[in-house]
Amino acid sequence: MSFGELLRGHRRAARLTLEQLAELSGVSARALSDMERGRSRGPQHRTVTALADALALEEEAHKQFVELARTGRLRDHWTRPARLCELPRQVDDFVGRATDLALINELMSPDHAGGASPVGLITGSGGMGKTTLAVRAARVLRPSFPDGVFFIDLLGMSPRPATSQDALWRLLRALGVADEDIPDDVAGRSSVYRSKLGDKRALIVLDNAGSEEQVRPLLPADGSSRVLITARRVLAGLEGVHRHTLGRMSLPEATELLAGIVAEREASGEHAALAQLANLCEGMPLALRIIGNRLISRPKWDLTELANRLADEEHRLEQFKAGDLKIATAFAMSYEQLADDARRVFRRLAAIPGGDFDAAQAAVVSDMPLEATWDALDELVDLGLLFDGTDGRYEFHDLVRLFARTRLEEEESAAEREALTARTT
Numbered sequence: 001m002s003f004g005e006l007l008r009g010h011r012r013a014a015r016l017t018l019e020q021l022a023e024l025s026g027v028s029a030r031a032l033s034d035m036e037r038g039r040s041r042g043p044q045h046r047t048v049t050a051l052a053d054a055l056a057l058e059e060e061a062h063k064q065f066v067e068l069a070r071t072g073r074l075r076d077h078w079t080r081p082a083r084l085c086e087l088p089r090q091v092d093d094f095v096g097r098a099t100d101l102a103l104i105n106e107l108m109s110p111d112h113a114g115g116a117s118p119v120g121l122i123t124g125s126g127g128m129g130k131t132t133l134a135v136r137a138a139r140v141l142r143p144s145f146p147d148g149v150f151f152i153d154l155l156g157m158s159p160r161p162a163t164s165q166d167a168l169w170r171l172l173r174a175l176g177v178a179d180e181d182i183p184d185d186v187a188g189r190s191s192v193y194r195s196k197l198g199d200k201r202a203l204i205v206l207d208n209a210g211s212e213e214q215v216r217p218l219l220p221a222d223g224s225s226r227v228l229i230t231a232r233r234v235l236a237g238l239e240g241v242h243r244h245t246l247g248r249m250s251l252p253e254a255t256e257l258l259a260g261i262v263a264e265r266e267a268s269g270e271h272a273a274l275a276q277l278a279n280l281c282e283g284m285p286l287a288l289r290i291i292g293n294r295l296i297s298r299p300k301w302d303l304t305e306l307a308n309r310l311a312d313e314e315h316r317l318e319q320f321k322a323g324d325l326k327i328a329t330a331f332a333m334s335y336e337q338l339a340d341d342a343r344r345v346f347r348r349l350a351a352i353p354g355g356d357f358d359a360a361q362a363a364v365v366s367d368m369p370l371e372a373t374w375d376a377l378d379e380l381v382d383l384g385l386l387f388d389g390t391d392g393r394y395e396f397h398d399l400v401r402l403f404a405r406t407r408l409e410e411e412e413s414a415a416e417r418e419a420l421t422a423r424t425t
């Protein structure tokens with residue numbers, strides 16, 4: 001039950017009209033009406049006590065009344081429109097990505113003419129820096145969007161992604177549509193959303209989209225508003241969007257990022273170790289951030305020693321953990337999205353020696369027909385767990401391969417693994 005419902009219940013039980021309660025409590029009838037309909041922020045404690053007294057609530061009822069108002073206040077703090085869909089804080093030490101930024105800024109600019117699809121899509125594997133880039137671009141573009149920049153995390157990789165219906169509700173509220181003017185169904189919401197965006201110059205960032213169906217109702221029609229999507233999946237079914245794949249950072253960029261994070265501790269002679277560390281992160285910003293955070297939280301650590309630890313493949317993945325950032329978790333989210341066949345192919349690919357492989361080799365280790373193996377490989381590429389290289393060959397990001405190996409060790413029996421080794425050698 002909400003505070004508004006409880007208030008209305010007590011008022012009716014006391015046989016009071018809104019006006020009478022207003023008279024008794026000193027709270028205006030208008031404010032009371034808003035409270036009962038859940039339209040206003042949770043009332044202040046002073047107001048709540050005045051209402052409880054005017055309603056002559058007994059001890060228990062009084063307590064429940066005050067507590068519910070308090071919960072309402074806390075919830076309102078999170079859901080009130082001003083805070084809805086705000087752009088997250090940007091990282092202070094943003095590095096590189098100049099070409100990507102320039103391209104996105106040009107495509108997303110409301111004045112961009114070329115073929116003008118109002119939608120841009122940044123794809124790339126987990127931890128590659130898609131969200132960071134989108135937030136950066138949105139900040140730069142903010143002056144071009146006088147009606148605001150809005151951001152929503154669609155939780156596409158989680159077991160429970162945001163529904164289009166809920167996302168539309170949040171966006172509409174953020175765009176200033178009153179709760180009672182928001183239709184109940186997706187189609188209705190989507191049409192109000194499109195007409196709102198049609199009248200405005202707003203930029204919407206849809207972060208972490210999970211599927212085409214999820215984002216379609218959130219795309220604008222023509223007009224001056226723009227939508228920028230980030231996704232691990234390629235979302236091949238979205239037509240007419242500007243696509244941009246975010247790849248690895250270059251080694252100089254990666255070294256700069258790491259050097260920036262550990263700036264205060266970099267001593268002379270450590271630069272070589274820093275470059276070696278950056279190299280082991282293979283251009284993945286999440287890995288660089290984790291290593292950087294580990295170094296600043298342990299000032300006594302020797303860079304060379306950490307580089308040596310990382311060089312040891314057996315334990316490398318375990319080293320990529322700092323606070324709540326963990327590489328394995330980022331990969332696990334993608335792994336859990338896969339169908340059973342693709343999971344099997346993924347973990348067994350870790351058993352292939354050497355850097356890259358083709359579909360025939362993948363079919364052999366997976367013990368699956370070639371056709372089904374193709375499908376699984378497509379799914380892996382789609383989610384950014386594999387790269388397709390030249391001549392029909394595929395390759396892992398090294399850290400992803402190590403993750404696949406842990407899956408193999410945990411999910412397959414020793415006998416299966418032995419058989420696998422026999423097959424690959």
Ligand SMILES: Nc1ncnc2c1ncn2[C@@H]1O[C@H](COP(=O)(O)OP(=O)(O)OP(=O)(O)O)[C@@H](O)[C@H]1O
Pocket residue numbers: 091093094095096097124125126127128129130131132133208230232257285286287289330
């Ligand atoms: N250009 C950059 N400069 C500095 N730090 C960066 C940069 N890009 C990414 N990072 C850091 O790398 C980490 C991962 O980046 P981000 O969350 O943007 O990746 P992502 O591609 O959105 O990942 P996911 O697929 O999990 O959503 C973050 O901690 C971020 O701070």
Ligand SMILES: [Mg+2]
Pocket residue numbers: 130131132207208230
């Ligand atoms: Mg992201």
